Amino acid sequence: MKKNHLGTIKNIQEINKNVYSIEFSSPTLEKISAGEYVSILCDGLTLRRPFSVANFENNTTTVLFKKRGSGTEYISNLKIGDKIEFSAPLGNTFKIENKKTLLIGAGIGVAPLFYLEKKLEEIGAETFFAAGFLSESDSIKHEFDFVSTDDGSNGNKGSICDYLEQIIKEFKPEKIVSCAPHPVLKFVAQTAQKHKIPCEVAMEKVMACGIGVCRGCVISIKKDGKIQNATVCKDGPVFNGAEVVW
Amino acid sequence: MVDLSLKIKDFELKNPIITASGTYGYNNEFDTFCEVNKLGAVVTKGITLEPRLGNEGERIFETYGGMINRIGLENVGIHTFLEEKLPVLKKCDINFILNIAGNTVDDYIRLAQIAQENDIKAIELNVSCPNVKCGCIEFGVNKQALYELVSVVRKNYENCLIVKLSPNVTSAEDIATSVQSAGADAVSAINTVRGMGVKLDFINGGFKKTTVSGGLSGKAIKPVALSFIDRISKVIDIPIIAIGGICTLADVLEFFSVGAKAVQIGTANFTHPDIAEKLINDLEKFMLENNFSTIKELQKKLMEA
Ligand SMILES: Cc1cc2nc3c(=O)[nH]c(=O)nc-3n(C[C@H](O)[C@H](O)[C@H](O)COP(=O)(O)OP(=O)(O)OC[C@H]3O[C@@H](n4cnc5c(N)ncnc54)[C@H](O)[C@@H]3O)c2cc1C
Numbered sequence: 001m002k003k004n005h006l007g008t009i010k011n012i013q014e015i016n017k018n019v020y021s022i023e024f025s026s027p028t029l030e031k032i033s034a035g036e037y038v039s040i041l042c043d044g045l046t047l048r049r050p051f052s053v054a055n056f057e058n059n060t061t062t063v064l065f066k067k068r069g070s071g072t073e074y075i076s077n078l079k080i081g082d083k084i085e086f087s088a089p090l091g092n093t094f095k096i097e098n099k100k101t102l103l104i105g106a107g108i109g110v111a112p113l114f115y116l117e118k119k120l121e122e123i124g125a126e127t128f129f130a131a132g133f134l135s136e137s138d139s140i141k142h143e144f145d146f147v148s149t150d151d152g153s154n155g156n157k158g159s160i161c162d163y164l165e166q167i168i169k170e171f172k173p174e175k176i177v178s179c180a181p182h183p184v185l186k187f188v189a190q191t192a193q194k195h196k197i198p199c200e201v202a203m204e205k206v207m208a209c210g211i212g213v214c215r216g217c218v219i220s221i222k223k224d225g226k227i228q229n230a231t232v233c234k235d236g237p238v239f240n241g242a243e244v245v246w
Numbered sequence: 247m248v249d250l251s252l253k254i255k256d257f258e259l260k261n262p263i264i265t266a267s268g269t270y271g272y273n274n275e276f277d278t279f280c281e282v283n284k285l286g287a288v289v290t291k292g293i294t295l296e297p298r299l300g301n302e303g304e305r306i307f308e309t310y311g312g313m314i315n316r317i318g319l320e321n322v323g324i325h326t327f328l329e330e331k332l333p334v335l336k337k338c339d340i341n342f343i344l345n346i347a348g349n350t351v352d353d354y355i356r357l358a359q360i361a362q363e364n365d366i367k368a369i370e371l372n373v374s375c376p377n378v379k380c381g382c383i384e385f386g387v388n389k390q391a392l393y394e395l396v397s398v399v400r401k402n403y404e405n406c407l408i409v410k411l412s413p414n415v416t417s418a419e420d421i422a423t424s425v426q427s428a429g430a431d432a433v434s435a436i437n438t439v440r441g442m443g444v445k446l447d448f449i450n451g452g453f454k455k456t457t458v459s460g461g462l463s464g465k466a467i468k469p470v471a472l473s474f475i476d477r478i479s480k481v482i483d484i485p486i487i488a489i490g491g492i493c494t495l496a497d498v499l500e501f502f503s504v505g506a507k508a509v510q511i512g513t514a515n516f517t518h519p520d521i522a523e524k525l526i527n528d529l530e531k532f533m534l535e536n537n538f539s540t541i542k543e544l545q546k547k548l549m550e551a
Pocket residue numbers: 037049050051052053063064065066067068069070071072073108111112203204205206207232237308
């Protein structure tokens with residue numbers, strides 16, 4: 001199956017200030033799993049922009065994204081009916097396991113966890129979804145089990161990291177999955193390791209090829225006692241939190 | 247029917263569309279986007295004697311019309327290449343050029359010998375990587391050192407020897423002439439142009455500065471490449487393979503018009519991963535519609551323009 005697709009925008013909405021939800025369908029993309037991502041061609045730009053899949057059904061992909069620079073600016077200006085060229089599916093997947101799973105998302109990092117939560121619910125796995133945002137206006141709406149905001153304007157006050165120990169103690173997860181800015185991921189992975197709970201983290205890195213050939217997006221991981229390079233685009237974006245060299 | 251094929255020394259290519267080193271992997275990694283064995287050739291990622299982990303820190307920075315990279319030649323090393331990557335090239339029937347890089351003359355000699363022992367049909371000498379501290383870049387900018395390097399590699403390698411030139415030199419003509427007199431079968435140009443990206447964030451009343459210094463590639467460098475090839479084609483007779491920002495059929499024809507016999511596609515593979523195959527189809531269609539039966543004929547017409 002070829003991985004370059006031409007899609008059509010079915011829906012685009014600004015759900016918060018500078019945060020958009022976009023749905024596009026393509027007859028050639030039939031399946032994409034939680035954790036995998038799409039890479040979107042943006043007019044006038046050299047590099048495609050990677051985005052996690054927040055939902056997928058009936059050949060239609062949903063992506064949630066935050067406007068940051070020219071690529072996301074371009075995508076935010078697309079209209080229903082416009083064409084969109086993208087590569088997919090790229091990257092590896094979250095493991096879908098019937099385990100008590102704690103999902104920890106911060107900011108736009110909640111996006112891939114939406115799709116994972118849905119897949120876990122489909123197999124009957126118990127989940128607890130904790131999300132952290134800067135403020136009420138920055139919060140993405142969803143039925144979370146726990147919310148914190150830095151300024152306390154929505155849910156509990158403080159960083160999601162401040163509540164991690166308490167959540168682990170109460171929910172007793174068998175597994176933790178997180179997607180968040182680097183410092184949060186690091187904290188979650190290290191906390192999970194301390195409690196000897198398996199942990200998957202979804203990493204980010206600026207990408208060029210998206211298929212592991214250019215070596216532009218490598219991180220260091222420790223595997224079999226050896227430090228080695230791994231590409232976020234192909235070996236990841238999902239990594240075992242205990243293997244990442246933070 | 248049109249005939250897109252060409253020959254560089256004894257190295258046969260089905261067509262003049264080649265994918266550039268470092269942008270296409272080692273073998274068939276692009277097979278979910280392109281029919282890789284339809285390409286004229288694939289140039290492998292730069293291979294060194296020992297595996298390399300490459301540079302620390304950010305390696306990519308997008309710029310207007312292109313990108314800067316400072317990968318630092320991360321590669322699996324020649325032995326793993328022979329064991330794991332070469333069999334796939336053979337099995338998939340992919341025509342390829344082995345790109346090699348070294349820190350010393352001895353590294354290049356050893357790599358050339360290994361290529362010869364394994365009957366690899368074409369090698370491209372990377373003497374122009376701006377991303378490694380010592381070694382290959384120094385050869386690329388000094389015509390005497392380059393002459394000596396190419397001469398000794400020539401003695402150790404009989405098949406098609408291509409030397410990849412750096413644009414970061416004072417005289418393109420001098421460099422190209424010494425490569426030709428040292429016995430190279432072809433030159434390819436250009437490698438990336440030295441460049442730097444700066445990103446400033448204004449946080450809490452202060453500036454946070456991030457810089458990425460490395461090699462600039464993509465559309466932005468096409469005029470640099472055109473000028474480089476135009477100049478060297480006037481002083482050397484061996485075939486020139488053009489590289490630098492090539493994205494469209496029009497780009498390919500422009501490079502033919504200044505003397506290139508084949509082209510390599512680099513950064514454009516990232517923007518459009520199916521571009522290489524598309525360019526072959528576009529070229530074939532153009533020739534068919536305009537009654538050119540061979541590439542030679544098309545290139546001759548373009549050179550006369
Ligand atoms: C696997 C993966 C999944 C992602 N999923 C999502 C998602 O679901 N929703 C979302 O909003 N964003 C996601 N991102 C981040 C998204 O790719 C970047 O925000 C986007 O590429 C920025 O493009 P731009 O042109 O708007 O900004 P630019 O002008 O390119 O950059 C603006 C800022 O974003 C940073 N940036 C640029 N590209 C990336 C990148 N690939 N990864 C991380 N930071 C980057 C730059 O360093 C800069 O600080 C994901 C990134 C990866 C690697």
